[in-house]
Amino acid sequence: MTHQEIAAAIYQLVGPKANILSAENCMTRLRLILKDNTKIELNSLQQIAGVLGINESGQELQIILGPGKVTKVKEAFDMILHTPTPKQVNNNMVSSVQDQSCINMDAGEILHQKIRQKNSTPFKLFLKKISSIFLPLIPAFIACGLITGLLNIALKLMPGIEQTAAVQILKIAGNAVFWGINLFVGVNAAKEFGASPMIGGTMAAIITHPGLSQITLFGQDLLPGRGGIIAVLLVTAFSSWLEQKIRPRVPELLELFLTPLLVILISTFAAILFLQPLGGIISEAIGFAATNAIEQGGAFTGFILGGAFLPLVMTGLHQGLTPIHAELLARSGVTILLPVLAMAGAGQVGASLAVYAKTKNSRLKKTIVSALPVGIMGIGEPLIYGVTLPLGKPFIGACFGGAFGGAIQAFNVVGATSIGLSGLPLAASTDHILFYLVGLITAYSVGFIATWIIGFQDPEL
Numbered sequence: 001m002t003h004q005e006i007a008a009a010i011y012q013l014v015g016p017k018a019n020i021l022s023a024e025n026c027m028t029r030l031r032l033i034l035k036d037n038t039k040i041e042l043n044s045l046q047q048i049a050g051v052l053g054i055n056e057s058g059q060e061l062q063i064i065l066g067p068g069k070v071t072k073v074k075e076a077f078d079m080i081l082h083t084p085t086p087k088q089v090n091n092n093m094v095s096s097v098q099d100q101s102c103i104n105m106d107a108g109e110i111l112h113q114k115i116r117q118k119n120s121t122p123f124k125l126f127l128k129k130i131s132s133i134f135l136p137l138i139p140a141f142i143a144c145g146l147i148t149g150l151l152n153i154a155l156k157l158m159p160g161i162e163q164t165a166a167v168q169i170l171k172i173a174g175n176a177v178f179w180g181i182n183l184f185v186g187v188n189a190a191k192e193f194g195a196s197p198m199i200g201g202t203m204a205a206i207i208t209h210p211g212l213s214q215i216t217l218f219g220q221d222l223l224p225g226r227g228g229i230i231a232v233l234l235v236t237a238f239s240s241w242l243e244q245k246i247r248p249r250v251p252e253l254l255e256l257f258l259t260p261l262l263v264i265l266i267s268t269f270a271a272i273l274f275l276q277p278l279g280g281i282i283s284e285a286i287g288f289a290a291t292n293a294i295e296q297g298g299a300f301t302g303f304i305l306g307g308a309f310l311p312l313v314m315t316g317l318h319q320g321l322t323p324i325h326a327e328l329l330a331r332s333g334v335t336i337l338l339p340v341l342a343m344a345g346a347g348q349v350g351a352s353l354a355v356y357a358k359t360k361n362s363r364l365k366k367t368i369v370s371a372l373p374v375g376i377m378g379i380g381e382p383l384i385y386g387v388t389l390p391l392g393k394p395f396i397g398a399c400f401g402g403a404f405g406g407a408i409q410a411f412n413v414v415g416a417t418s419i420g421l422s423g424l425p426l427a428a429s430t431d432h433i434l435f436y437l438v439g440l441i442t443a444y445s446v447g448f449i450a451t452w453i454i455g456f457q458d459p460e461l
Helices: 003-014 042-046 069-082 086-094 096-120 122-157 165-179 181-192 197-208 210-214 228-249 255-315 317-332 337-358 362-376 381-391 393-412 424-429 433-454
Strands: 020-025 029-034 053-057 060-064
Touching: 003 029, 003 042, 003 069, 020 069, 029 069, 042 053, 053 381, 060 381, 122 165, 122 181, 122 317, 122 424, 165 181, 181 197, 181 228, 181 317, 197 228, 197 255, 228 255, 228 317, 255 317, 255 337, 255 381, 255 393, 317 337, 337 362, 337 381, 337 393, 337 424, 337 433, 362 381, 381 393, 393 433, 424 433
Parallel strands: none
Antiparallel strands: 020 029, 029 060, 053 060
8 A cells, every 4th residue: 555545544444633632653653642532433443454463542643654754644644634624625715604603612622631641640741751852862862872882893803993084074073962961962952841942042052051160160160061961951841831931920031131030040049059969869870770780780680671671662761761871871972771671572573473373364473574674774663553562472583583682782791882773773873783783692592482482362364
């Protein structure tokens, strides 16, 4: 089916337009919030060619289509939503009063649904907001991490090239995102918190400014960048809150210059006196806890983390790990958590291969063939919601694969120089490629064996 045909088939099952409150997409899923989802035939949705799986999260219906495809299907779906039907055109010409009444009713229903959604899972929404701050940075993390990883490989093979101009330039390119990360996070955080992005960036620059090292306050030398990303988030959250409080109270004539002046003046002293020291304490605690848990706990800690990560992804709580990865990268240049957690996706690959080998269902085989390449590349949602989770027991097999793979990574303390990568591509940005690949193969193998032993109920043809 073409992307337009897939979009039309989905619309036929979730429509009419009045039933669709919003349509968005992430990397792999078309996310629909529906006015009434009780009458949706999920089995029929699942049978649409190109649909890899279905997941319901509260009022949200998630249709897994895979990377690349989901963007094009979403564009086609938007075309359907924004194309007026003949009936809509006639209605617009017949009764403006009645139309206005319908619009008001729909707007009230949309607001009601949004309030219900917001109040139902506030903690998850908070984590999603925090994750959204870092999402625009992922391509830069990937590129810089890969440059650094590949450069490290080249230097091990050819140590004599380290002092060449080309290598020095590549080192700068590989480190660039981490050099500017506080500013990037400040801008994005203010935007997510509903404030002026450049004020957020300015506050991040203030607590990172090298001039702080020349200042002594209460007998203590100030430390530029103390607290890293955590401090930036705290300071930007405060300045954004303050801006929203001040702006409505300032006369319109003075708003352009008085609001930012007051926000930066007040926030600067709050940041230096309270928020940056607090961020430093939290940041140091995170770094200590993460590194000690793996270095001291070793394989056992890796087993627990690798095995528990898939359920964490299902609940959405994994989004809270993004700033932790970023903080570890900013502090030490590597995150030792990511290689451990990446094993969960590898366990899914092994489990799905076992399902493919045992199932007699041709449609399930086709789904696995479609989802496996992106699964190997580290994008696991199509395999979670299209294969392992609907079948039940293979999901448990995948968790076993992730657990054993995670144990290997933690035992060898493998670090990654980027975030956003997973699966096989992550190997290029790790500091111990061989150990990482051993863990990856272990996760594949254990996921396959565990699923083969546990078995599953094969869907009817």
